[in-house]
Structure formats: structure tokens, C-alpha cells
Amino acid sequence: MRTGDLEEFRGFAQERLVHLRRTAYLMCGDWHHAEDITQTALAKLYSVWGRRRQIRNLEAYAHRVLTRACVDHMRRRWRREQPSCVLPDRAEPCADPALGLQVRAALAVLPPRQRAVVVLRYWADLDIAATAAAMGCSTGTVKSHTARALTRLRSLLGDDADSDTFGAFAPPADSTRRKVVLR
Numbered sequence: 556m557r558t559g560d561l562e563e564f565r566g567f568a569q570e571r572l573v574h575l576r577r578t579a580y581l582m583c584g585d586w587h588h589a590e591d592i593t594q595t596a597l598a599k600l601y602s603v604w605g606r607r608r609q610i611r612n613l614e615a616y617a618h619r620v621l622t623r624a625c626v627d628h629m630r631r632r633w634r635r636e637q638p639s640c641v642l643p644d645r646a647e648p649c650a651d652p653a654l655g656l657q658v659r660a661a662l663a664v665l666p667p668r669q670r671a672v673v674v675l676r677y678w679a680d681l682d683i684a685a686t687a688a689a690m691g692c693s694t695g696t697v698k699s700h701t702a703r704a705l706t707r708l709r710s711l712l713g714d715d716a717d718s719d720t721f722g723a724f725a726p727p728a729d730s731t732r733r734k735v736v737l738r
Contacts, residue, residue: 618689
């Protein structure tokens with residue numbers, strides 16, 4: 556890789572690091588795992604950085620790599636021994652911390668791909684096509700995973716769940732988060 560490429564990659568990674576890490580956290584539910592997943596995703600991006608001009612949408616590709624790394628991590632995690640007593644991560648500041656915990660607990664129940672769809676669509680604010688590109692699947696698959704995930708979230712969070720319920724965990728301040736209607 557050329558020196559200019561290295562500097563360009565550093566700029567790309569630094570600019571998106573916080574967003575990628577938060578997205579990974581919402582997919583896996585643990586900050587330490589999110590950091591590992593983000594590092595893995597950035598390492599994979601670095602390995603193809605010399606060919607980045609062949610990638611149509613680098614942002615969508617970064618989300619795709621991150622999503623795959625997270626799903627792979629979740630699959631591996633289920634095969635390993637699980638600790639019986641884990642201290643919870645510190646909650647992010649939000650209007651109602653209890654509600655934020657409920658939402659994250661409900662997200663944790665979802666299968667990895669459904670969770671990834673919900674996080675990419677409603678937290679990362681990707682449209683259906685960008686989510687499909689990030690996950691490496693069809694738009695129909697994104698729609699069906701979204702419908703199933705929202706139905707499951709509705710059953711877990713109750714009939715009173717609405718867009719404010721899902722918004723209980725705060726995305727970056729510059730985000731234009733989609734409203735989620737769970738009804």
C-alpha cells in the first residue's frame with residue numbers, strides 16, 4: 556500500500572470509528588466485543604483498501620464488513636463457554652435509562668441477522684438497499700427480517716411500544732434516526 560493510501564485509510568477509519576463501534580455495540584450488546592468487532596472490520600477493510608476504487612459505495616461496504624464480522628462473532632460466541640456472572644456495561648445516557656435497558660435487552664433476544672437489520676435500518680439510518688448491501692442479501696430479505704424483528708420487539712416491549720421506545724438508546728447527535736412504529 557502506498558503512503559497516500561495509508562493516510563487516506565487512517566482518515567476514513569478515524570472519521571467513522573465512533574459510528575462503527577456504536578453500531579457494533581448495538582448489534583452485539585457489549586462494548587468490549589464491539590471494539591473487537593470494529594477492529595476486525597477495520598483490519599478487513601485495510602486488507603482491501605488498495606482496491607477501494609472498485610467498490611461502488613465504501614460506506615455501505617464498511618457496514619457490510621462490520622455486519623459480517625458481528626454475525627461471525629456472535630456465532631463463535633455461542634459456541635464458547637459463557638460466564639455465569641457478568642457485570643453489566645455502563646448504560647449510555649438517555650432520557651429514560653430503564654427504557655434503554657429494556658430496548659437493549661429486547662435487541663439481545665433477536666437473532667443476529669434480525670438485530671443487524673434493525674440496527675442498520677433504524678440506528679445507522681440506512682435505507683433498505685443500503686442495508687441489503689451491508690448485509691450481503693436481497694432487499695426482500697431485509698424487509699422480511701425487519702418485519703419479523705419489529706414483530707418480536709413489539710411482543711417483548713408490549714403494545715405501548717412506539718418510536719420513542721426504540722429511540723431510548725441515543726445515536727450520534729448528527730444522526731437523523733428513523734422513527735420506528737412498532738404498532
